[in-house]
Amino acid sequence: MPATVEVHLFAAARAAVGHSVLEVGPGGLADILGRLEADYPDFSAVRPRCSFLLDGTAVHDEGVPVGAGSRVDVLPPFSGG
């Protein structure tokens, strides 16, 4: 069992952070995102427009706890078509 959370970043979020995947410590989602903003200042501009998946399910409350072994997907606003 991994001790960390995998954060998968897409499109503008990946571009802001410079990585597709990060391994971070567990915690509340808002806490994890706050740590990302501290480490990658460009992410602050993108984060408010993103939605999130926790283990594949849409997150409606950023206070949700994210345990070790979980996966978070960071999805900027879609722009298909």
Next chain:
Amino acid sequence: MPATVEVHLFAAARAAVGHSVLEVGPGGLADILGRLEADYPDFSAVRPRCSFLLDGTAVHDEGVPVGAGSRVDVLPPFSGG
């Protein structure tokens, strides 16, 4: 100069009358159409749904006089598409 009016019949109007073109005597349009109904009883069912051109221009009043040498087009409701 012809002494008659050419009546051009299309689609259901032609089918009801059995001719594409008839030569008829001049008169008011309503009068001409009444004579056609008398001669071709099946035309009575179609006539109320038709619109008419007099020398290529849409007719708004069936009382309009149609002189010798004129052309009347009898147009059933359109059904394109």
Next chain:
Amino acid sequence: MADIRLVEVTDRPLDPGAIERLVGDDRAGAVVCFSGNVRDHDHGRVVASLTYEAHPTADSVLKDVAQEIASRFDLVALAVAHRLGPIAIGDAALVAAVSTGHRGDAFAACAALVDLTKERLPVWKHQVFADGTDEWVNCA
């Protein structure tokens, strides 16, 4: 004002894909194409064969329709064609295509082009049913 790239009343088969490509353009972000196709049933009856007949003014009426739609909507291009003569089940009787810069207007403009064509174009559809009866559509 929109490029009017095709206005045609023809006894040759219509190719919706080709007509759709006609309105394509590097400035166009959206293309909407409508095909009105001949069905094998009408009001529950089996259609055996179908023919379209046109008044001699059909070409010029369709040009007027295209001009009116081009003036009412902000289009890049439009194309419209109607088939005449005998037509097989499944074939397109009417094809209308528009392209626009953004997608907002494209559906509305194409629908208006179809509606105005059906309202104004002097053409008539004659159906023969499998039971041998026939009808001039809209004139029962």
Next chain:
Amino acid sequence: MADIRLVEVTDRPLDPGAIERLVGDDRAGAVVCFSGNVRDHDHGRVVASLTYEAHPTADSVLKDVAQEIASRFDLVALAVAHRLGPIAIGDAALVAAVSTGHRGDAFAACAALVDLTKERLPVWKHQVFADGTDEWVNCA
């Protein structure tokens, strides 16, 4: 319920004419096909190149979108495809096609299919401009 004849998120070019033909059917009186194409300008700037990226769930999301539209409208068939990867100016990024018995619903259903796809499909458009700047669309 409608036949769902194509749901595809692909890095191969889309052929709107072929996708439109997929929804054709002897029962269908109307086909409406939408193509969202890559433009050479966006907000007045010249677009040099463009790429679409997708989330791994894009295929299953597009299936859900197709199912939802199939259940909301009285369709004969529908097809929807989205392009991924680098894409040339003028190429189709999104193609959506529906067929219906009568034409009433066809425009509304196709527009709803396009709107729902754009709202839900997790794909992202990256534009590079002729001046060397770039942007992730909707994320400026």
